[in-house]
Amino acid sequence: xxxxxxxxxxxxxxxxxxxxxxxxxxxxxxxxxxxxxxxxxxxxxxxxxxxxxxxxxxxxxxxxxxxxxxxxxxxxxxxxxxxxxxxxxxxxxxxxxxxxxxxxxxxxxxxxxxxxxxxxxxxxxxxxxxxxxxxxxxxxxxxxxxxxxxxxxxxxxxxxxxxxxxxxxxxxxxxxxxxxxxxxxxxxxxxxxxxxxxxxxxxxxxxxxxxxxxxxxxxxxxxxxxxxxxxxxxxxxxxxxxxxxxxxxxxxxxxxxxxxxxxxxxxxxxxxxxxxxxxxxxxxxxxxxxxxxxxxxx
Numbered sequence: 432x433x434x435x436x437x438x439x440x441x442x443x444x445x446x447x448x449x450x451x452x453x454x455x456x457x458x459x460x461x462x463x464x465x466x467x468x469x470x471x472x473x474x475x476x477x478x479x480x481x482x483x484x485x486x487x488x489x490x491x492x493x494x495x496x497x498x499x500x501x502x503x504x505x506x507x508x509x510x511x512x513x514x515x516x517x518x519x520x521x522x523x524x525x526x527x528x529x530x531x532x533x534x535x536x537x538x539x540x541x542x543x544x545x546x547x548x549x550x551x552x553x554x555x556x557x558x559x560x561x562x563x564x565x566x567x568x569x570x571x572x573x574x575x576x577x578x579x580x581x582x583x584x585x586x587x588x589x590x591x592x593x594x595x596x597x598x599x600x601x602x603x604x605x606x607x608x609x610x611x612x613x614x615x616x617x618x619x620x621x622x623x624x625x626x627x628x629x630x631x632x633x634x635x636x637x638x639x640x641x642x643x644x645x646x647x648x649x650x651x652x653x654x655x656x657x658x659x660x661x662x663x664x665x666x667x668x669x670x671x672x673x674x675x676x677x678x679x680x681x682x683x684x685x686x687x688x689x690x691x692x693x694x695x696x697x698x699x700x701x702x703x704x705x706x707x708x709x710x711x712x713x714x715x716x717x718x719x720x721x722x723x724x725x726x727x728x729x
Contacts, residue, residue: 455709457671459698464499464509467701471693472576472629472680476526481512482705483522492518496535514558515551523576523629523680529583533558536575536588543569548577548588567613568604575599576629586611587637589628597624601639620662621655629679637662640679649677652692672708683710 464470464482472483481498484490489509490497495516499509512533515521519539526533531553538546547569549561563569570592578587584606589599592614600622602614617637621627625643628650632638635657640650644667651673653665667673672692680693690710695703 453711454669454671455711457706457708459696459700460705460707462700465700465704469494469702470705471703472523473691473693473705473707474524474526474682475684475687475691476524476528481524481526483524484509485702491516491521494520494522496521496524512558515561520546521549525578527579527583528581532579532583533561534577534579534586535561536577537561544571544573546573546575548574548586564611568611573599578630578632580632581634585632587630587632588614589626589630589639590614596622598626599628601627601630601637617662620665626650629681631681631683633683633685636683638681638683640677640681650679652678652681654681680705 459465464480466484466487468487469485470482474481478500479498480501481496483494484497485494486492487495487497489511491511496512497509498512512524515533515535517537517539519537521535521537521539524533524535533551533553534548536546536548542563543565548564550564551558551561553559568574568586568588570590572591574588574590576589579585580587586604586606587601589601591599592602595616596619601617603617604611604614606612616622621637621639623641623643625641627639627641630637630639636654637657638652638654640652642650644651652668654668655662655665672678672690674694674696676694676696678692678694680691682691683689684691688709688711689707691705691707693703693705
């Protein structure tokens with residue numbers, strides 16, 4: 432098995448802080464975003480809330496990407512992301528703020544596999560026609576749920592390619608002068624023989640969903656911190672978040688100390704809804720310098 436080893440030069444600008452487990456109340460985002468259909472994959476970019484929604488009025492069909500100003504009220508204020516959606520599945524938005532690029536996954540027929548990762552650049556305020564990332568990211572299998580790191584240098588995603596631990600695994604590709612590197616499996620600290628998907632990476636924190644604990648729910652949300660020695664042991668979020676219902680699509684807004692996630696619950700509006708919960712931390716997460724080298728180890 433080949434997996435990722437990080438050789439870091441001054442990876443963190445400060446010692447790894449103690450993340451305090453201080454949680455607020457889990458809240459449904461309400462009818463401003465959620466409906467009797469399915470909503471998920473929330474992310475915040477430039478003050479706007481972006482999310483995926485299935486078969487919604489105003490969409491192009493299947494899962495589409497929408498956005499809304501959180502200060503407005505009413506579902507009708509949510510708008511489809513023009514120039515990106517198709518009659519096929521288009522979901523899981525992630526934004527590179529440095530380059531003004533949107534990443535998402537789709538099963539449109541021009542792909543290399545059943546689901547591929549696409550990107551779109553915003554030029555003069557308009558999102559351009561999406562392009563398939565192509566090899567070595569896209570394969571004849573499934574590549575989905577992209578997450579671009581804050582410095583735009585690492586692309587996390589889930590896929591079922593050879594070299595994994597079984598099912599869907601989480602992989603990462605590093606941006607190089609020649610394009611994206613050959614994807615690397617994050618290793619056994621993250622991946623299992625079950626499914627790991629919907630990665631989200633911020634600062635030194637990785638979050639994802641897994642069905643490794645089927646007795647606790649369909650999919651639960653886990654997290655791990657990256658240290659100079661590699662990934663810490665994965666931890667499952669508390670029961671009031673990772674419940675007996677499926678949870679996925681975690682996104683942590685560090686500016687607002689808000690964790691967004693997707694679930695289907697009794698207090699929901701029908702199908703999958705988007706929820707939020709405050710997550711207070713004792714100190715700010717450390718920023719990281721560039722990863723200086725990535726090596727393979729057998």
